[in-house]
Amino acid sequence: MTISPEAIKQLKQEVGIAAARRVKSGMVVGLGTGSTTAFAIAELGARLAGGELKDIVGIPTSFQASVLGKKYGIPLRTLDDVDRIDIAIDGADEVDPAKTLIKGGGAAHTREKVIDSLAGLFIVVVDESKLVDKLGSTFAVPVEVLPMAIAPVTRAVEKLGGKPELRMGIKKDGPVITDQGNMVLDVTFDNIPDAAELEKTLNNIPGVLENGLFVGVADLILVGEFKDGNPIIREF
Incomplete structure (x- = not known):
């Protein structure tokens, strides 16, 4: 419907x-x-x-x-x-x-x-x-990143099998900036078998402030x- x-x-x-x-x-x-x-x-x-x-x-x-x-x-x-x-x-x-x-x-x-x-x-x-039914099937995982660390965090996320994309502003030139002054990578994963483990792994990447998995x-x-x-x- x-x-x-x-x-x-x-x-x-x-x-x-x-x-x-x-x-x-x-x-x-x-x-x-x-x-x-x-x-x-x-x-x-x-x-x-x-x-x-x-x-x-x-x-x-x-x-x-x-x-x-x-x-x-x-x-x-x-x-x-x-x-x-x-x-x-x-x-x-x-x-x-x-x-x-x-x-x-x-x-x-x-x-x-x-x-x-x-x-x-x-x-x-x-x-x-x-x-x-399956987490990550319709929405990417947002990852808040310090601006100076965007390049290394992008590479680290790709090594985990994620497909990161820098979130860009709508009706605004340039990237979205969070209330903390950081940038957001929207990371698509083909599969998230263990959300709790992925949440910890993402947050352990230097330069990552927090991610959007709530376990x-x-x-x-x-x-x-x-x-x-x-x-x-x-x-x-």
């Missing part, structure tokens, strides 16, 4: 709202990055404005999340200011049956991994198009999908 862009947007909104409704007053919330999480942030703002929520604090994973948090009136803090994160809500580019993720389509995976890993409950919000981090996946033509939220 072909799903229209309008229907995908509806699914993203439904699942984002469902995640935001799990937040309770007094919680410290990791604010993820991306189109689905944006709906969650908007819902948190609406609940705050309506008095349903009080005294929550948001920890943004990116400049985008910070802008949205301010727009919707969510008090923002940094990791220096808090001793815990109760819930993190974030999207994913791929989710496999073991709840292993590929993230980084928005080039925010380094900060996302820090904040999502610290959360007592990490909720992943996706529409059904992000579910895959053993996700606690709950909320999936927006259509059943008999109606949008539903499924948990796994």
Whole structure:
């Protein structure tokens, strides 16, 4: 079944709202990055404005999340200011049956991994198009690299069997630059038999800051999908 862009947007909104409704007053919330999480942030703002929520604090994973948090009136803090994160809500580019993720389509995976890993409950919000049987089948693995190390990291990744491509800006000349001032290599692998091992191997390459494989981090996946033509939220 072909799903229209309008229907995908509806699914993203439904699942984002469902995640935001799990937040309770007094919680410290990791604010993820991306189109689905944006709906969650908007819902948190609406609940705050309506008095349903009080005294929550948001920890943004990116400049985008910070802008949205301010727009919707969510008090923002940094990791220096808090001793815990109760819930993190974030999207994913791929989710496999073991709840292993590929993230980084928005080039925010380094900060996302820090904040999502610290959360007592990490909720992943996706529409059904992000579910895959085999990790890496629809999305490359983003690798954040120090600019001075792009050439040697590219060679090292190729030796691992990856096909790296420097991510270039859209409506911007030159490469994408992360919030940390680094570049992103999108690495395609024909097969990822052991995501945990690949995650460690990539991060051990000198010059690599972080990669988009999230292994053993996700606690709950909320999936927006259509059943008999109606949008539903499924948990796994």
